[in-house]
Amino acid sequence: MMTNPIRLYDLAAKDDGIRFSPNCWRVRLALAHKGLPVETIPWRFTEKEAISFSGQGKVPVIVDAGRCVVDSWDIAEYLEVTYPDRPSLFNGAAGHALTRFVNEWTENALHPAIARLILPEIHAMLHPKDQDYFKTTREAFFGCSLDDLAAGREAHLATLRQALRPLAATLAQQAYISGAAAAYADHVVFGALQWLRVCSPHDVTSDQPALADWFTRMLNAYDGLAGAMPAAA
Amino acid sequence: MMTNPIRLYDLAAKDDGIRFSPNCWRVRLALAHKGLPVETIPWRFTEKEAISFSGQGKVPVIVDAGRCVVDSWDIAEYLEVTYPDRPSLFNGAAGHALTRFVNEWTENALHPAIARLILPEIHAMLHPKDQDYFKTTREAFFGCSLDDLAAGREAHLATLRQALRPLAATLAQQAYISGAAAAYADHVVFGALQWLRVCSPHDVTSDQPALADWFTRMLNAYDGLAGAMPAAA
Structure with a gap:
């Protein structure tokens, strides 16, 4: 149909x-x-x-x-x-509940760590009509200027690498966060790292082979949907 | 039987x-x-x-x-x-995989944040024959002295409160990390906060009612097993 x-x-x-x-x-x-x-x-x-x-x-x-x-x-x-007859995003009640934790970890731990690193790059790539709005709202949220964030890049990169440890440790033991195949928990975490990939040249997976392999598999999944989006230069 | x-x-x-x-x-x-x-x-x-x-x-x-x-x-x-016929710890394959992530988050994010806060208190409560071993191994692991850790208590407490955000946000939306009932993901995270409770008087749940309620339910679960252990004075 x-x-x-x-x-x-x-x-x-x-x-x-x-x-x-x-x-x-x-x-x-x-x-x-x-x-x-x-x-x-x-x-x-x-x-x-x-x-x-x-x-x-x-x-x-x-x-x-x-x-x-x-x-x-x-x-x-x-x-x-x-769409219950199509492949599941949660794989049942336990998967749904635990995926919520992965979602909250991504939003409360991973996203802020990535944002501090890449907000200056995002500002530079936005449509000019969005730039003032973005700068004002993000500087208010993080309590510092985009220039301050850019100056702290090395520290933000170290913080992000540390924030990724639970993910790297998990993927060293299983193919996907959701188990043998990807599901919504993988989509959520992948979205964060795709944001990083598209906006910024920083590499945070090269010293974590299991994480890097998972990321590559996610880029190639669904007929290469996410991999077709160009990475930042 | x-x-x-x-x-x-x-x-x-x-x-x-x-x-x-x-x-x-x-x-x-x-x-x-x-x-x-x-x-x-x-x-x-x-x-x-x-x-x-x-x-x-x-x-x-x-x-x-x-x-x-x-x-x-x-x-x-x-x-x-x-013991497959007894209540499940994982509730299936998806639950097993996603609980692994909760386990790795607890070990890589939550435990270090709690340890920095409470290692000095733990040292003081140990059997004398353990104290030198504990001090030597923990100072080597964290790269600073127990006295330094004690001096940084306020900062460690703020870091721990921040580390707990994904947990508090999850429990604001569902009764247990594992869903409608506790399972191994809850046991793992509870273990970390029980460690804090038994070793140290610091309170990190009073401003997070959903987290505090979950912790109380876990203390009372299984006939009050965990609640029977005295909290630190």
């Missing part, structure tokens, strides 16, 4: 084709995992009116046959419930 | 009755979860000969009808495979 594509509002850089949001990448992989066709719409931080129909101002936003869902976790749950 | 108790070599303080090892607490709760009777044997760091039969020098060590198993993760897997 053919399905009309799901629309995904997807954060874009100055270049329409550069998509870098970690939370949008989770959704891209979750849609691919479910085998659902998608039409992505490039969206910028300041285009609040374009998604005002969603009742809020952030992406990812999906529209599936007229139904609008926001927030990456809620989108994953929506897809799991709405 | 009555089962002969499983023997568990369990790290003890100067006082035989004070058991504080996070990795031993995991095993205590896993055994209780499986409904398996246990006989614990107080053990000190320097009593290497007492467990030399295990081929290594650390606890937890269990002996089940003559079979010796070491390492908390391997013990959990052994119990799950050996």
Whole structure:
């Protein structure tokens, strides 16, 4: 059965084709995992009116046959419930609960560590109309200037390498975070490292072969969906 | 069917009755979860000969009808495979894989943050014959003296509160890390916070009601097994 594509509002850089949001990448992989066709719409931080129909101002936003869902976790749950006969994102109740922890670890530990490292690079690649908004909101959130963040790069890189230890140790023992095959926990963590890959040349996996191998497998998964996005120069 | 108790070599303080090892607490709760009777044997760091039969020098060590198993993760897997008809520790393959991540997060992020805070208190509560060994090995591992660690207490407490964020965020949304009921992921994380509770008066849950509620439920679980161990004064 053919399905009309799901629309995904997807954060874009100055270049329409550069998509870098970690939370949008989770959704891209979750849609691919479910085998659902998608039409992505490039969206910028300041285009609040374009998604005002969603009742809020952030992406990812999906529209599936007229139904609008926001927030990456809620989108994953929506897809799991709405398309139960397609490959599972959670693999049951225990998987669902424990994937929530992986999701919260990614948002509360991994994302801040990556953000401190790459916010200056992100600012430089944004559409000019987004740059002031981005600089103001991020400097307020982190309590320091983008220039301060750039000056602390070596320390932020060390902090990020340390934050990745639980992930590297897990992947030294099993192929995927979710077990023998990828599922939503892998999509969530991959989204964070894809964000790093697309926005910044920093390498954090070369000294962690199991982590590097997993990342390569995720880039190649789903017909190379994520690997087709160019890495930062 | 009555089962002969499983023997568990369990790290003890100067006082035989004070058991504080996070990795031993995991095993205590896993055994209780499986409904398996246990006989614990107080053990000190320097009593290497007492467990030399295990081929290594650390606890937890269990002996089940003559079979010796070491390492908390391997013990959990052994119990799950050996007692499959009793309540599950992992709830299936996805639960097993994702619990591994929780285990690695606990060991690589949570344990070091707690250790920096409480190593000086642990040193003070140890049997005198263990104190030199403990001081020497821990100072080498952390690259600073116990006195330095004690002097940095406020910073270590702030780091620990930050490390707990993924846990607090998860428990704000579901009753247990493993979902609707506790399982091994909860035992592992609880073991870390029980270690903190038994060794040190620092409170890190009072400003996180969902985390505090979960911790209380875990103290009361299995007929109050963990709650019966006195907290540090």
